[in-house]
Amino acid sequence: MLEVKGVVKRFGGLVALNKVSLSVKEREFLGLIGPNGSGKTTLFNVITGYYRPEEGRVYYRGDDITGLRPHLIVKKGIARTFQIPKPFGRLTVLENVMSAAMYGRKAASRSEAKEIAMDWLEYVRLKEKADVEAKALNIVERKLMELARALSTGPDLLLLDELVAGLNPSEMMEVVKLVRKLVDERGLTIIMVEHVMKAVMSISDRVFVLHRGAKLAEGSPQEVSRDPKVIEAYLGEPIQV
């Protein structure tokens, strides 16, 4: 469904992504992990059009979408959330989510958009906050609103950037279940960047590990969590005593 081929992204002298290739199948849940600064968010920004890579291409359902402007990528059916939520602060929660339905893939009319928005707000359990200004939401609610907003664009592929970071364990498991259901029941494909290992490992079909801008390992959660290279990357070199 999504095919990233040999993507290179540099910032000045820093190589943020070094020939990264990755592919995702229809209705797959891919966990994208790696230590801080390993290039996870950069990769998201390349896929969703916020950055243009210096080398490599991104294909989505056979179309070359490399460097396409972000709003056009949304119209292809790819949506994302941001690591630090970006609410439209002075719009209400409902308007935030409606904007996505009106401008997203289907360009819904106002009344349709309202229905779509209310459905997704109910799904993320934020319906009773619909008429509140988005800037009044707490961090958890902001993240849920962003999820609802991304879903309202009508995507087939959803990119989640640290959705559950900052949530307490019970909230976290709840959101994880919610997200997993999107794949199992609604047929979405999801790539999730996550720091919380418990969340990624329990939810992903497959895990992709980035380290210093390059692929370190890839496989089922069990394989990856046993991989010595991965353990080393996360815990550092073993110390000789």
Place this chain on the structure above:
Amino acid sequence: MGLELKFTKKLIIAALLLIIGAIFPLFADEFLVSILMQAYLWAFLAMSWDVIGGYGGQFSLGHAAFLALGAYTSTILLQGYNVSPWVGMWAAGVVAGAAGALVGIASLRLKGPFFALGTIAFAELVKLLLLYFKGITGGPLGILITKSGPENMLFETQTPYYYLMFVLMLAGILFLKWFESSRFGIGLVAVREDEEAAEGVGINVYRTKVIGAAISAFLTGIGGTIYAQWIHFIRPDILVKLEYSTQIAAIDVVGGAGSPYGGLIGALILVPLSLYLNALFGGMIAGLSLILYGVVLLIVVVMIPGGIYGLLRRRLRRKLPDQR
């Protein structure tokens, strides 16, 4: 139930204000009528500015240029081609709107204070062009409106103008009320709040900014026609003034930018104040109103962001916390 009550209350207040506004000329003298009328006109201009300045978050200090382009377009059509301003005002809107689109394109590159500076420069450019093309615009001498009759939007007394601008102001409020919950309005505010997130929900940020500026300028151009019809005489240096651009922005910010009522509230306070000060000091102190607007703007931006309307709304909400 609380909401219903609030709605009826709102309706009653609106109806009362409407009636007071409508019968005002029957009781007040021509002088007061003239002041209120000017407040309505400036309220409309501030509301026009609000589209890009308030909802769009692009602080323009060049709106006098759109006012002048509108005024010149309909006046040239009237004096040169006998086109009634009732028709010409739409052409005025289109010409000003096209210029607005150009400014919108500039806003893609210029952020914040640089955009404001850019719009000042743009207004100066428009003034120079109006002076330069003497053959069409009359250059520094300007154009005198010599026609007459209601069919040419020209009246003998102030009262018809009062109603004209009353309706214009009401139309402005109704437009903004519709605009702020329209698809485009929500998109424009989204772009103001966060451009990256706006792109992330599929909004074409470039197009939204350019169209937003064009709509704002279109409305200002229509206001320009009405203004010209009222003063009967246009000249580049009396229309394209930084003072006017500042006044338009200041009225809206003081009243409450990004709301349908901000323009009216700001105009009802600032327009009488500036007319009074100008009458008091005459032309003796140059740039007095500029200083006034500067000071008032500073105070409002620092002390009450959201303007007077924002302040009132917060107060009301605090008083009636259970009415949500």
